Amino acid sequence: MTDLTSSLSEGPNRAGNIGRQTTRVSVRGLSVGYELRGADADFLAVADATFDIRCSEIVCIVGPSGCGKSTVLGAVAGLVPYRAGTIEVDGKPIRGTGSDRAVVFQKASLLPWLTVQENVAYGLRTYGVKKRAAIQRAAEMLELVGLAQFATRYPYQLSGGMQQRTNLARALAADPNILLFDEPFASLDAQQRELLQGELLRIWSNTDKAGLFITHQIDEAVLLGNRVIVSTRGPASRICNAVEIDLPWPRSRETRLNPKFHNYVDQIWQLLEPQEA
Amino acid sequence: MLTKLTTKPDVVDQLPPAPRRRRWLVQQYQRRERLVFGVLMVCALLGIWQAAAKLGWVNEAFTSSPSAIWTTSLKYFGSGGQGWADLWASGQEFLYGFLISVLLGVPVGLLMGWYPRLDGLLNPIVLFLNNIPRIAIAPLFVIWFGIGMQSKLWVIVLGAIVPIIVNARAGVVTIEPSLIAMARSYGASDSRVLRTVVLPGSVPAICSGLRLGIGHALLAVVLAEFIAATEGLGYVVNSAAATFNTNVLFVAVLVIAALGMAVTGLLTIVERYFQRWRTG
Numbered sequence: 282m283t284d285l286t287s288s289l290s291e292g293p294n295r296a297g298n299i300g301r302q303t304t305r306v307s308v309r310g311l312s313v314g315y316e317l318r319g320a321d322a323d324f325l326a327v328a329d330a331t332f333d334i335r336c337s338e339i340v341c342i343v344g345p346s347g348c349g350k351s352t353v354l355g356a357v358a359g360l361v362p363y364r365a366g367t368i369e370v371d372g373k374p375i376r377g378t379g380s381d382r383a384v385v386f387q388k389a390s391l392l393p394w395l396t397v398q399e400n401v402a403y404g405l406r407t408y409g410v411k412k413r414a415a416i417q418r419a420a421e422m423l424e425l426v427g428l429a430q431f432a433t434r435y436p437y438q439l440s441g442g443m444q445q446r447t448n449l450a451r452a453l454a455a456d457p458n459i460l461l462f463d464e465p466f467a468s469l470d471a472q473q474r475e476l477l478q479g480e481l482l483r484i485w486s487n488t489d490k491a492g493l494f495i496t497h498q499i500d501e502a503v504l505l506g507n508r509v510i511v512s513t514r515g516p517a518s519r520i521c522n523a524v525e526i527d528l529p530w531p532r533s534r535e536t537r538l539n540p541k542f543h544n545y546v547d548q549i550w551q552l553l554e555p556q557e558a
Numbered sequence: 559m560l561t562k563l564t565t566k567p568d569v570v571d572q573l574p575p576a577p578r579r580r581r582w583l584v585q586q587y588q589r590r591e592r593l594v595f596g597v598l599m600v601c602a603l604l605g606i607w608q609a610a611a612k613l614g615w616v617n618e619a620f621t622s623s624p625s626a627i628w629t630t631s632l633k634y635f636g637s638g639g640q641g642w643a644d645l646w647a648s649g650q651e652f653l654y655g656f657l658i659s660v661l662l663g664v665p666v667g668l669l670m671g672w673y674p675r676l677d678g679l680l681n682p683i684v685l686f687l688n689n690i691p692r693i694a695i696a697p698l699f700v701i702w703f704g705i706g707m708q709s710k711l712w713v714i715v716l717g718a719i720v721p722i723i724v725n726a727r728a729g730v731v732t733i734e735p736s737l738i739a740m741a742r743s744y745g746a747s748d749s750r751v752l753r754t755v756v757l758p759g760s761v762p763a764i765c766s767g768l769r770l771g772i773g774h775a776l777l778a779v780v781l782a783e784f785i786a787a788t789e790g791l792g793y794v795v796n797s798a799a800a801t802f803n804t805n806v807l808f809v810a811v812l813v814i815a816a817l818g819m820a821v822t823g824l825l826t827i828v829e830r831y832f833q834r835w836r837t838g
């Protein structure tokens with residue numbers, strides 16, 4: 282278990298792209314169908330998803346609601362069985378879930394009978410980390426997401442946005458090589474969203490982690506992503522069309538002022554638009 | 559911290575002294591209004607009952623009366639009375655029977671909810687037992703096991719275990735799937751998912767199963783003692799009815815009710831502890 286703070290100071294710089302060559306996650310020709318009760322044929326949610334995430338990269342997926350973004354993320358996490366294609370992590374095909382991947386779920390998914398702190402420590406405890414160490418690290422992560430004073434509250438005593446930040450802290454605390462974000466900032470206010478975007482960029486500036494980030498906000502995708510993958514409308518969606526975001530690192534709020542930023546946002550808008558009609 | 563916002567002192571301090579007391583009384587009343595209404599109703603009924611018996615509107619030999627029940631119960635639980643022995647006998651049967659039902663029923667229900675194959679296997683039995691008047695089978699146990707403790711325990715377990723199983727199973731089945739997915743995403747083993755997600759998540763449903771189980775177990779105790787017993791509250795009810803001793807009959811019924819309410823009260827305390835994440 283690497284300590285995040287130490288990996289922050291010693292890890293390779295994202296701008297330097299030390300790990301850039303190494304592919305961490307490789308998804309090829311992934312197709313996922315859901316069994317439907319009473320129907321003969323499966324419901325084909327995703328026909329083809331193909332993309333790579335290299336070390337120290339964040340890859341964003343945008344696309345209309347219901348196009349299968351969560352489905353792809355679930356497949357990479359090892360939670361959703363897929364019917365065809367390959368998912369490789371560090372060159373090896375995945376077999377179910379693993380401690381190398383953690384998910385920030387679209388729904389906060391907190392255990393209501395655990396305190397905020399115990400919820401954040403849950404992933405670590407599942408990895409077998411001792412209680413003291415896990416709680417200690419949970420406290421650090423709660424500090425990071427601004428919930429330190431709510432550590433001993435229960436989830437029902439938190440607002441929706443606070444629950445979502447707890448969900449985020451739980452995945453960050455587990456500190457895996459691959460983080461899978463499913464619209465983690467969707468229920469936050471604009472200010473908090475910007476704060477946590479900054480925090481994420483800071484973490485990623487000094488890490489060789491790979492991130493998969495799903496969002497509905499195109500500007501968020503452009504700000505955070507090395508690449509933005511635009512999905513077609515589902516069912517049987519194709520999640521392959523990647524737009525390389527060539528904006529300088531390290532990125533921050535100011536990156537939004539870069540004229541190229543708006544070009545990318547426009548470009549992605551246009552890629553999405555034909556499907557809106 | 560939250561209570562601080564709603565405490566009264568800040569408000570009360572600003573009021574002039576005279577109305578303060580009335581305020582306090584009114585508040586006490588408002589807080590306990592339901593209780594006050596309940597007590598009023600019970601007192602009214604007892605009063606009417608007493609009046610009806612003593613004024614000769616009804617035949618007291620058939621209806622008994624609150625005052626007669628009171629004196630009878632004093633004698634029943636006084637020196638030389640059988641009260642404590644009967645309570646002890648029935649209480650023991652109830653306790654053992656209920657404990658066996660819980661220790662068997664909760665795990666079986668949880669596992670049925672978790673393993674669909676086990677569910678398929680046991681479902682016919684549970685379905686059958688859940689949909690027949692189970693007490694109809696009771697005399698069979700007397701034929702098999704005689705009139706000792708054993709046959710009584712079987713009758714009680716039969717009565718109480720079914721709602722316990724059904725509710726524990728429902729508790730597992732209705733657990734939010736995203737919580738299980740969350741645990742799985744960290745690679746949690748089956749046993750860790752069961753321990754940290756399924757079991758705590760089923761606690762509310764298990765508790766309502768136990769609540770129902772208490773009622774069923776009490777019914778079974780009385781019934782088992784109707785069929786075959788030489789002591790116990792059910793036996794007292796039965797023999798009092800046979801000799802038209804309505805006073806004793808009412809005393810025994812009230813004691814059974816008190817026993818049920820006491821155990822339910824205990825359960826409520828346990829429940830509150832396990833569900834502090836719900837009530838706060």
Ligand SMILES: Nc1ncnc2c1ncn2[C@@H]1O[C@H](COP(=O)(O)OP(=O)(O)OP(=O)(O)O)[C@@H](O)[C@H]1O
Nearest residue numbers: 315316324326345346347348349350351352353515
């Ligand atoms: N468990 C399931 N069983 C059957 N169909 C499902 C299941 N989960 C998702 N689907 C279907 O798969 C498709 C993709 O769902 P998914 O949740 O991946 O969408 P999404 O892109 O994440 O949408 P959103 O942006 O609204 O979160 C949808 O049409 C949905 O109806």
Ligand SMILES: [Mg+2]
Nearest residue numbers: 350351387463
């Ligand atoms: Mg989704």
